[in-house]
Amino acid sequence: MIDDKRMKEDRFERRPSEVSLTEASLLEVKNLKTYFPISSGLFSKVKGYVKAVDDVSFSIQRGTTMGLVGESGCGKTTIGKTILRLTEITSGSVTFDGIDIHALDRRALRALRPRIQIIFQDPYSSLSPRMPVGEIIGEAVREKRLVAPEKFDDYITGIMKDCGLQEYHKDRYPHEFSGGQRQRICIARALALNPEFIVCDEPVSALDVSIQAQIINLLKALQAKYGLTYLFISHDLSVVEHISDTVGVMYLGNLVEYADKASIFDNPLHPYTMALFSAIPVPDPDVKTNRIILEGSIPSPANPPEGCKFHTRCSYCMEICKLEVPQMQTIGAGHQVACHLYKDGRRIG
Amino acid sequence: MMDREESIQIKDRPHKNLHEDKPPEEHVSRSSALSDEQRLKVLSPGMLVIKRFLRNRLAIIGLIIIAFMFVFSFIGGLVSPYDESQVFKYIGTMSKEYASVTYNEEYRYVMADGRDYNAAAHAKFILARNTGKTTFTHQDTEYVIVEEGDAFYRIVSSQPIADITSFRGIVAINALDGEALTESLRASATEAILSGATQFTSEGVLYTVTQNGREYVLGRTGDAAIESKNILEPAVAGTTIGYSFAYEAEKAVRAENVSSFTVDGQTFEIEEEENLSVIYAVTDGGKTPYAIFSRMAIQPISQDVFLSLAFKKQLIESVAAGEAGFVQADQAGAEIEYSLSRLNNVYTVKSDTLTHLISIHEQPSWTHWLGTDKHGMDVMTRLMYGGRISLTIGFIVVLLESAIGVILGGLAGYFGKWVDMLIMRIVDVFNCIPFLPLLIILGSIMDTLEIDPQLRIYYLMFILGIMSWPGIARMVRGQILSLREQEFMIAAEATGLSVGRRIFKHLVPNVVPQLIVFATMGLGSVILYESTLSFLGLGVKFPLASWGNIISGVTTAYEMTNFWFVWIPAGMLILLTVLGFNFVGDGLRDAFDPKMKR
Numbered sequence: 001m002i003d004d005k006r007m008k009e010d011r012f013e014r015r016p017s018e019v020s021l022t023e024a025s026l027l028e029v030k031n032l033k034t035y036f037p038i039s040s041g042l043f044s045k046v047k048g049y050v051k052a053v054d055d056v057s058f059s060i061q062r063g064t065t066m067g068l069v070g071e072s073g074c075g076k077t078t079i080g081k082t083i084l085r086l087t088e089i090t091s092g093s094v095t096f097d098g099i100d101i102h103a104l105d106r107r108a109l110r111a112l113r114p115r116i117q118i119i120f121q122d123p124y125s126s127l128s129p130r131m132p133v134g135e136i137i138g139e140a141v142r143e144k145r146l147v148a149p150e151k152f153d154d155y156i157t158g159i160m161k162d163c164g165l166q167e168y169h170k171d172r173y174p175h176e177f178s179g180g181q182r183q184r185i186c187i188a189r190a191l192a193l194n195p196e197f198i199v200c201d202e203p204v205s206a207l208d209v210s211i212q213a214q215i216i217n218l219l220k221a222l223q224a225k226y227g228l229t230y231l232f233i234s235h236d237l238s239v240v241e242h243i244s245d246t247v248g249v250m251y252l253g254n255l256v257e258y259a260d261k262a263s264i265f266d267n268p269l270h271p272y273t274m275a276l277f278s279a280i281p282v283p284d285p286d287v288k289t290n291r292i293i294l295e296g297s298i299p300s301p302a303n304p305p306e307g308c309k310f311h312t313r314c315s316y317c318m319e320i321c322k323l324e325v326p327q328m329q330t331i332g333a334g335h336q337v338a339c340h341l342y343k344d345g346r347r348i349g
Numbered sequence: 350m351m352d353r354e355e356s357i358q359i360k361d362r363p364h365k366n367l368h369e370d371k372p373p374e375e376h377v378s379r380s381s382a383l384s385d386e387q388r389l390k391v392l393s394p395g396m397l398v399i400k401r402f403l404r405n406r407l408a409i410i411g412l413i414i415i416a417f418m419f420v421f422s423f424i425g426g427l428v429s430p431y432d433e434s435q436v437f438k439y440i441g442t443m444s445k446e447y448a449s450v451t452y453n454e455e456y457r458y459v460m461a462d463g464r465d466y467n468a469a470a471h472a473k474f475i476l477a478r479n480t481g482k483t484t485f486t487h488q489d490t491e492y493v494i495v496e497e498g499d500a501f502y503r504i505v506s507s508q509p510i511a512d513i514t515s516f517r518g519i520v521a522i523n524a525l526d527g528e529a530l531t532e533s534l535r536a537s538a539t540e541a542i543l544s545g546a547t548q549f550t551s552e553g554v555l556y557t558v559t560q561n562g563r564e565y566v567l568g569r570t571g572d573a574a575i576e577s578k579n580i581l582e583p584a585v586a587g588t589t590i591g592y593s594f595a596y597e598a599e600k601a602v603r604a605e606n607v608s609s610f611t612v613d614g615q616t617f618e619i620e621e622e623e624n625l626s627v628i629y630a631v632t633d634g635g636k637t638p639y640a641i642f643s644r645m646a647i648q649p650i651s652q653d654v655f656l657s658l659a660f661k662k663q664l665i666e667s668v669a670a671g672e673a674g675f676v677q678a679d680q681a682g683a684e685i686e687y688s689l690s691r692l693n694n695v696y697t698v699k700s701d702t703l704t705h706l707i708s709i710h711e712q713p714s715w716t717h718w719l720g721t722d723k724h725g726m727d728v729m730t731r732l733m734y735g736g737r738i739s740l741t742i743g744f745i746v747v748l749l750e751s752a753i754g755v756i757l758g759g760l761a762g763y764f765g766k767w768v769d770m771l772i773m774r775i776v777d778v779f780n781c782i783p784f785l786p787l788l789i790i791l792g793s794i795m796d797t798l799e800i801d802p803q804l805r806i807y808y809l810m811f812i813l814g815i816m817s818w819p820g821i822a823r824m825v826r827g828q829i830l831s832l833r834e835q836e837f838m839i840a841a842e843a844t845g846l847s848v849g850r851r852i853f854k855h856l857v858p859n860v861v862p863q864l865i866v867f868a869t870m871g872l873g874s875v876i877l878y879e880s881t882l883s884f885l886g887l888g889v890k891f892p893l894a895s896w897g898n899i900i901s902g903v904t905t906a907y908e909m910t911n912f913w914f915v916w917i918p919a920g921m922l923i924l925l926t927v928l929g930f931n932f933v934g935d936g937l938r939d940a941f942d943p944k945m946k947r
Contacts, residue, residue, distance in 0.1 A: 081839075086843060122836055126835075128837040139841075139846065189840065
């Protein structure tokens with residue numbers, strides 16, 4: 001599937017920054033806050049805010065994949081969209097390759113767009129139903145003149161082959177494809193712009209398991225080939241475990257734990273992470289899993305609890321949890337957690 | 350599907366036809382050729398829509414109806430030998446009013462030569478006579494009424510000829526300049542003054558005495574006019590009747606046992622009949638009719654017709670006998686039937702005359718396939734021209750409302766926020782305006798301003814378009830609002846496409862299907878609206894045709910029941926066209942619906 005010869009010929013020159021900054025993190029998110037105003041009444045008076053993302057910081061190294069997990073509605077997708085500036089930021093910053101995305105003007109933003117792409121959860125609604133597939137994939141490439149017009153067809157064909165699509169699919173319309181094929185089209189559309197960073201917003205959750213594996217493997221292969229960096233948003237922990245290098249766990253707009261894959265899966269520190277990971281099914285009927293059942297449901301992000309947002313459902317809840325917001329602290333080698341159970345690098349509770 | 354069936358057949362074949370020398374490998378390879386590339390030719394969404402549409406039988410019927418309407422209206426008008434407002438006529442007999450007869454109850458006057466006795470003086474005479482006075486004044490001239498017979502008066506006016514002063518029985522008469530008074534006149538005047546008389550006769554001339562304090566004015570009278578209820582008319586064309594003739598004739602007719610009289614040396618003879626007298630002028634060779642004298646006023650309806658003596662005689666006879674009609678030969682000798690009808694005191698004489706007549710409500714025939722209407726115009730041709738107007742109005746109005754609706758709805762949907770708020774409130778306001786009353790008012794304003802019918806059509810299109818865009822704007826806004834949040838729009842934004850490309854390549858193609866359906870359905874309703882307005886007399890005005898005003902031409906139950914060919918075809922055309930557009934609209938909606946199987 002991966003054709004090195006074509007890669008050398010057709011891919012355009014890598015930007016110098018990519019070469020020089022191999023060690024630096026490609027994406028840096030600092031104190032990101034995205035609030036949505038709740039307005040009501042005759043004059044749309046703002047009554048409050050839905051704190052979809054509330055003070056989140058992390059960074060992603062070039063060529064790695066960060067998995068972002070959490071319950072529905074915890075703000076994963078909002079982070080993805082805010083990174084692409086599809087949603088405006090409330091405060092904080094998103095720095096991509098040294099560029100503050102939210103400080104850019106319209107023109108500069110449009111110029112930057114091809115470098116960061118997104119793959120959506122629903123492959124059915126993310127393709128325009130009245131456009132042939134070749135046009136969907138190549139539209140932005142043509143508009144931005146990323147390749148010479150005479151090479152255009154070959155370029156698109158190459159991208160489609162990379163994504164496991166055939167050349168004759170070009171003239172077909174999205175409704176003629178299966179879910180997995182459509183997701184391949186979405187990946188091809190993102191890939192055609194030669195991005196460095198792709199936000200994968202639950203790209204496999206709408207697909208059945210066998211197709212999920214194909215897509216995940218495709219993403220991994222493409223990452224290996226093009227040196228892509230992924231932010232992989234999912235609520236499926238096994239998928240995240242498979243693809244990620246680092247994993248962030250979100251709860252109600254906050255990042256509660258962030259570490260590399262091995263340490264977080266082997267040694268989850270935050271009570272929420274523990275509960276979450278205990279829910280991973282084990283494909284062996286004889287193994288008894290010690291599942292932690294969380295009481296209650298996720299509180300409303302419009303009116304989150306005081307102190308630690310998780311304290312209403314936490315079995316380790318202490319007095320301090322109800323009063324003080326826990327700060328991110330590093331335990332061991334780069335294992336970050338935001339919980340009052342830990343202090344000065346060790347567990348106290 | 351085809352491939353699969355074929356493969357099954359091919360698989361079966363080797364068992365049956367093993368003797369055939371075709372290698373089985375070929376069959377195997379053909380059956381395994383069922384690859385993605387060899388699937389049925391894949392259709393674009395547009396082609397799929399057309400395919401689905403053509404499969405819908407009702408939609409095809411609608412399409413055929415609409416095509417027929419277009420051919421009928423736009424080509425039919427060119428093929429038809431007649432014009433839109435060509436009026437058809439034929440020559441036929443028609444009973445026309447010819448003359449009227451009244452028994453005269455009013456005084457009529459004949460003025461003496463050189464006098465100015467006019468209608469105003471006549472009115473004053475009537476007033477004086479009714480109040481029993483014997484004198485009246487008009488324009489500083491005093492007139493004296495002299496009764497000559499029953500309903501026959503002579504009006505005389507007096508002119509001052511002398512001033513008279515009377516003092517204790519002594520009368521001094523001073524003649525005015527240029528007047529010479531005879532001795533007998535002076536004596537008569539003195540006598541009259543002393544006796545206090547106001548009138549006296551001397552040597553056959555009537556004199557008047559008017560007192561003014563101690564002074565008197567002596568006036569000599571002269572004939573001014575005669576007033577009579579009898580009518581004296583010339584018997585032959587070209588004769589004029591003079592005052593002295595009229596006076597003498599009236600006196601002679603009234604007097605018993607007088608059968609002739611003389612005026613200015615000409616002798617006239619009177620032939621009295623029951624209701625009229627004929628006066629003949631006696632010449633050396635015999636006598637010729639000169640005038641007719643009667644109480645009957647006979648007047649022709651047309652001023653240039655002169656009624657002959659024989660006609661008048663016959664007419665008066667028939668009126669007196671109470672007959673319903675009579676036959677009278679005209680000047681050329683042809684016998685013409687006249688009918689008599691009476692209304693109050695007026696008898697109307699009608700005769701059948703040949704004239705150009707308009708072929709009103711002619712039954713359908715080969716020359717007029719659907720007959721003619723009440724204006725004598727060909728119904729078929731008017732239907733064709735009416736269809737042009739109805740369809741043109743439909744299309745232009747829909748284009749106009751779609752243009753406004755798409756632009757405003759698109760703006761509202763794409764930009765949202767206050768733009769959306771503003772435009773949607775405008776839409777609300779438009780939806781609050783009562784459509785029909787407004788159009789009725791505008792229609793009557795256009796009537797008052799007497800706007801040209803052609804121009805009126807453009808105004809109508811404009812008004813209908815302006816009034817009906819909110820529906821489309823609302824629909825487009827809703828569509829765009831929902832499309833804007835679709836992930837493919839977010840993806841398009843993420844790929845950094847320009848706003849224009851996002852709108853025109855991603856949004857608009859997805860709104861067009863609904864728009865086409867909406868507009869097609871709208872066409873039918875606009876045509877219906879135009880018909881309604883024309884029917885109410887607010888839309889297209891006669892003589893221009895539209896289906897609505899063809900129907901509204903039929904206003905009475907009589908026309909409706911007897912002349913079906915005028916209104917039923919127009920009604921059918923409206924019904925079929927609206928039905929056709931609705932069928933096509935429904936068909937398009939089903940065809941555009943992606944949930945429909947292909």
